[in-house]
Amino acid sequence: MSAPSRLGRYPVRRRIGSGAFATVWLAYDEQLDSPVAIKVLADNWTEDLHARQRFIEEGRFLRKVESPHVVSVYDAGELPDSRPFLVMSYADQGTLADRLEIEPLTVSQGLHVIGQVGAGLHALHQRGVLHRDVKPANVLFRTVEHNGTPQVSAMLGDLGLGKAMDMSSRLTVIGGTPSFVSPEQAQGEPIDARADQFSLAALTYLLLAGRAPYNHTSLRAAADPEPPEPLDSGLPAETEAVLLKALSKDREERYADVPAFVAALTTSLAGHADEPPTWIPIDPDLTHPAPKPGSSFASDDFADELTSLSSRRLRKAEGLSRNRLMAIGTGAVVIGLLGGYASHQVMLTDETIDNGTLTVTVPKTWAEAVDIDRWTPPGADDDYASISAGTGVGWNGNENPGQGVFLGLLPGEELPTTVPQHPECDAPRAPENNSRDGEAYVTVQFNGCRHGGITIERIIQKTTNQLLWVQVRAPDRATANVVLDSITTKGM
Structure with a gap:
């Protein structure tokens, strides 16, 4: 797709990224004098009513939640070719996947990320929404002001697989990323908030061990996972026990909710994770502007x-x-x-x-x-x-x-x-x-x-x-x- 000059009332600066279902553009809200991210349904899905509905539902799910750790939706609209778009908060510091491409996080940084992502998940769960695809690419970073000092904050994005809990209890469309998805979700069973807890624990394992707990290449493999390899990272045995509990194949053996998992993780790392003054550095290179078209x-x-x-x-x-x-x-x-x-x-x-x-x-x-x-x-x-x-x-x-x-x-x-x-x-x-x-x-x-x-x-x-x-x-x-x-x- 060539770069449009405007999307609705928003002038477009450049493309941020694209996937199978949508393209995201960096645009500018001239009325509020602020950059925004605009997610547009891919043109090859315009006539697919199910894809359109999933796209619109993502915006509705996000609008239900007021949390600094969940991407906000400010506006919605439709292009002349009938494709819907969502105007969202702009993650000026890229994604967790971007960060891990450059260097691993420290234990303190990893714990801070998990705490913020966990807070975002809990906010979704309290509003009756499941994320269903927690992974590095869906953890976004943006610059925020804290006591007059700019810092980087994490937030959850991309609820393309999100579902209301009452809908998921009756009918679940199989989806998710194999290395992070819970067994019950991979099997197509009805799911609840403990499925997101499993994915958050898999993400935690990745940040602490430097590798994902599983290397599944298909949802079939994720449906019956073997126990993950030991952390081998010099961290306390209590930390590994916390992760194994949250990664249990039987959801009944996991923590009651995400805050309970994050609290147990934080306790297990006492003395191993000192909070840095600025927990993760701002990196202007991650959002280096692309040259103008042409x-x-x-x-x-x-x-x-x-x-x-x-x-x-x-x-x-x-x-x-x-x-x-x-x-x-x-x-x-x-x-x-x-x-x-x-x-x-x-x-x-x-x-x-x-x-x-x-x-x-x-x-x-x-x-x-x-x-x-x-x-x-x-x-x-x-x-x-x-x-x-x-x-x-x-x-x-x-x-x-x-x-x-x-x-x-x-x-x-x-x-x-x-x-x-x-x-x-x-x-x-x-x-x-x-x-x-x-x-x-x-x-x-x-x-x-x-x-x-x-x-x-x-x-x-x-x-x-x-x-x-x-x-x-x-x-x-x-x-x-x-x-x-x-x-x-x-x-x-």
Whole structure:
């Protein structure tokens, strides 16, 4: 969907994100002089009466609740094409999922988040509403003033699966996120507030252990979960007991309500969670404005924005779980004569990373930090396939530089005249313009880089309207060429 200039009476600034059912835009309330988030039903669901009803119900559920820890709905309307929209409070500090992409929370920060999310859930439950999809992406952060000091506060959003308790007691549509959903919800049984308590406990486990208690890939698996692995985080045994109680398969064994669970958790962590003055720092990078539509990839500003986006996106949390490497398959030994290095044979134990659209083979040491999530390029309205793989957290940053590769698709009808620059390296060589298999590409090499090798920037014209951006940090050009030559795309 292209960016509209206005949604109802609200001028639109940029797209915040999108999902299967809706797109969220950052807009401005000119009358109240305040930014707002506007959630619009996706156009492919316009004629689906059930989807429309669920969308409208979300707004009604949220309007029932007055809590600083639940997203507020200020207004509602309908576009000329009959799609409904909701005007909501703007989460200027992104989501918990965003935060966990950058770094893990401390025990104090995690406890504070759970306390605030728990307060939001309890407010919903008191109004007879179940959330049914508590997970990191649905915990939103916004800046608030506390005693004259700006701080970050958590609130629950996205009640797309929300249900009134009396409706859920009679008929429950199976839904939820497998790694966080309660067994009874996954089985399609009638549910109550204890289902949300289970999901909150799963979220707590993630924040304290650095990994989710379950790695279910389907609701069928979530319907009969095995006991989670021990926390192994140096926390008290009492804390683990609290979590196991709230994660009981039998809802009758859980706490009576969410406040009881949060109180028991807080008590168990006494002496292990000191409240920080500002419990979580404000991060302006999380909501860095995108370039205006129509920005040219050839502009220096756009190249700088690419560098900034990729650097922030790849500052992954320490201890990134190897469970996220499910898309990696161990390859064979690569022995080859590389273009321009006919006398230089390289032998590497490699791993191949495949996200369904892009595939790349990297040295095994580059698979310590892998991300196959999609990304939104600067100025784009949609997200695109991408892969990041490196020797460690923040491998392509300047604080702890390492080696690795980032590749991502992005819109573009012609090759750029400039690429992201690297002040941590020597001056770049002259651009190399080539073509292979009918695809034109430009390559720029930077030598003498802080990570102890070279950096390669390559842009490939994959289709008439799509480019592939590749950044490689390698010890030498031979290794870089092995990686570059291994890249393939599917379905384009």
